[in-house]
Amino acid sequence: MKKVFGFLAIATMSIVQAQSFGVKGGANISTISKERSWDDTNAKIGYYVGVYMHAPVNSIFSIQPEVLYNSVGVKYENANRSHTLGLDYISAPIMFQFEPIPKLYVEAGPQFSFLIGNSDRDKTDDVVTIKKYRNNSNYNSFDLSGAVGVGFRINNITIGARYLLGFTDIKKSGSTTWSNDDKQLRNNALQIGLQYGF
Numbered sequence: 618m619k620k621v622f623g624f625l626a627i628a629t630m631s632i633v634q635a636q637s638f639g640v641k642g643g644a645n646i647s648t649i650s651k652e653r654s655w656d657d658t659n660a661k662i663g664y665y666v667g668v669y670m671h672a673p674v675n676s677i678f679s680i681q682p683e684v685l686y687n688s689v690g691v692k693y694e695n696a697n698r699s700h701t702l703g704l705d706y707i708s709a710p711i712m713f714q715f716e717p718i719p720k721l722y723v724e725a726g727p728q729f730s731f732l733i734g735n736s737d738r739d740k741t742d743d744v745v746t747i748k749k750y751r752n753n754s755n756y757n758s759f760d761l762s763g764a765v766g767v768g769f770r771i772n773n774i775t776i777g778a779r780y781l782l783g784f785t786d787i788k789k790s791g792s793t794t795w796s797n798d799d800k801q802l803r804n805n806a807l808q809i810g811l812q813y814g815f
Contacts, residue, residue, distance in 0.1 A: 644808070
């Protein structure tokens, strides 16, 4: 038993000593799965920015928890109405990274997001109306996504791309299934950006 605890202590200390921190940011190309009442949807360009901790477990496997500000949403048209929905989240992805060859890695993991605000921009017959909310009863405050990505490290700089697939319905009304058979609203986004490690 002492040997087991000793091994765990050494492994934990190794991870703690090897960990590094950094900042990251980039573009979100986001959309939302189409609901029955929506017509044509288009991607919305947003951004993300935040911090991360990189913790190598061994030479090819590492864990990277992050805290990000995420601006996502969608554009859609319905009859003579053009609408842009903006959703702002504080997101906490936990990425498990595998490095098959030096400097190149693939990653996957969950992302937990918490809604901090949203906005609606309506354009009807050339009349534009913008509304911003901090607590909107139409949307769930929690969103769960799955993320997969790839990245390439060049010294302290990493170029990365990540795709986010929403698992939960962002609207409070109605229910949703994992296969999304009922076509409720789920966040989806492609993230492209840079990160810098200290």
